[in-house]
Amino acid sequence: MEGVIDAITRDLLTRHPGFDWTVTEFVRVVGTRLPPRTFLRHCPELADPAPHTPSGVPVHLQLLGSDPQALAENAQQALKLGASSLDLNFGCPTKLVNRHDGGASLLRDPQRLYTAVSATHRAVGDTLPVTAKIRLGFASRLLALDCARAAEDGGAQQLVVHGRTRQDGYRPPAHWEWIGRIQRHLSIPVVANGDIWTLEDYWKARTLSGCQDVMLGRGALADPWLAARIHHWHATGERLATTHWHDRAKLLREFATMQRRVHTNKVVVSLLKQWINHMRSQDSEANRRFDTLKRITDLDRLLNVLTEPL
Ligand SMILES: Cc1cc2nc3c(=O)[nH]c(=O)nc-3n(C[C@H](O)[C@H](O)[C@H](O)COP(=O)(O)O)c2cc1C
Incomplete structure (x- = not known):
């Protein structure tokens, strides 16, 4: 999460069990091949052979952009620098990013989303898994499934779906049942995201979306033990005590x-x-x-x- 989840926060949050992987803040790709220092600033963990937090949780590098050629070049750069997984951001709602044709703006045109994912995938082959993150749409949910399919057809190996449109911003609720519709039509793993603040939310999100996995956003900052609560509950069937x-x-x-x-x-x-x-x-x-x-x-x-x- 941009401006919030840097390497230090990733380190602190993953000291408790529960996170299977984390993602960097997005690296904005706007045309040229970015220098190694830009990647290292967003992902200092690239200094390790397989980027991970000190407690061993893998760190995926996120790119945000729309130009297929630039995404391809920067994907190759990321590969050279040692990234072990590359995530493409098609969810960012900020005006500045969308005005420059990045983030959620591609949700208006599934074909362009497909082109961005497939160019990135082709550039790194099967050496570097490419994943994607979308919202349910830009102004409406009409193209939700088309966008999800475009990511899959383009070669994404996993799709995180934030259950809101760009227009919804961060207003509750997140539509977990809509994530379920997407999940049922895709063959790659779909991860449910949005408004998971408590163990109960986690369970509702899983049940309504049918997804095996969820992505925590603000909930992990609000309660840094949330992933551990979920993990502990799965392991023991009991609730972890409230943190003082x-x-x-x-x-x-x-x-x-x-x-x-x-x-x-x-x-x-x-x-x-x-x-x-x-x-x-x-x-x-x-x-x-x-x-x-x-x-x-x-x-x-x-x-x-x-x-x-x-
Ligand atoms: C301040 C802030 C920064 C964010 N930055 C990113 C980002 O860099 N990449 C990304 O994929 N999502 C980013 N997001 C979106 C979150 O990852 C998540 O999809 C969204 O907040 C919904 O989940 P939540 O309701 O659990 O927070 C950001 C969200 C916030 C609030």
């Missing part, structure tokens, strides 16, 4: 320590607030503390507010 604020604060402090090595304190303050803001929807203590810390600009002061009695 103390543990969340410890995670946030570790996050700050790691971010401090690469960013200025000002940036770390804003990254911390961003994460705590994500936690607020699922955690009343995060909500309460956010009210106190939202105006703080000093990093050490902010870190104290995480743990001191209010």
Whole structure:
């Protein structure tokens, strides 16, 4: 997730069991072959033989673009740099990206989506699996199945479907039953995505979509133990105990320590607030503390507010 899930966050989130793989923030492809440093900035894990987080969870590299030639060249570059899986983003709803014909804008034309996927697939052959991520459509769901089929026919080995159109933005609900319609018509694995915040949501999303797997987005930030809850429940049939604020604060402090090595304190303050803001929807203590810390600009002061009695 752009601006949110960097290598440090991937590392922290995958320290608990539950994630089978993670994806980088998108690398924007607009025409030319990008230099290795761009790929390494988005995916420092490329320095390892098979990119993975320190706890061993594979990291897939995501590209966003629409020009088949540019996607092909950058896919080859990614392969050369050691990527082990390449994901294509056809879901991004932001105006800037869509204006430049990237992300969800290709959902208006399944043929172009097909061309983008097949050019990428052809460029790397079977050496590098290509996967895709779509929404249910741009302004309506009319082309949902056509887009999904275009990704499959183009050579995608897996498809993540976010159960909203671009027009829906992030407004609830995510239409898991629509993901089910797609899943029933495709032969590649389909992964359900959108609005999975709790164990109950996970189960509903799986049941309504018929998908074996789900992708967590904001829910993993709101509750960093969500994947572990799902994993634990599958393994034991029991619910993992609620995480105390103390543990969340410890995670946030570790996050700050790691971010401090690469960013200025000002940036770390804003990254911390961003994460705590994500936690607020699922955690009343995060909500309460956010009210106190939202105006703080000093990093050490902010870190104290995480743990001191209010
Ligand atoms: C801030 C933000 C950044 C995102 N960046 C990306 C991205 O780079 N690549 C991607 O495939 N999806 C991205 N997404 C979409 C999420 O991966 C996910 O599909 C969407 O949020 C729906 O899932 P959720 O309801 O579980 O969050 C982003 C979402 C948000 C809120």
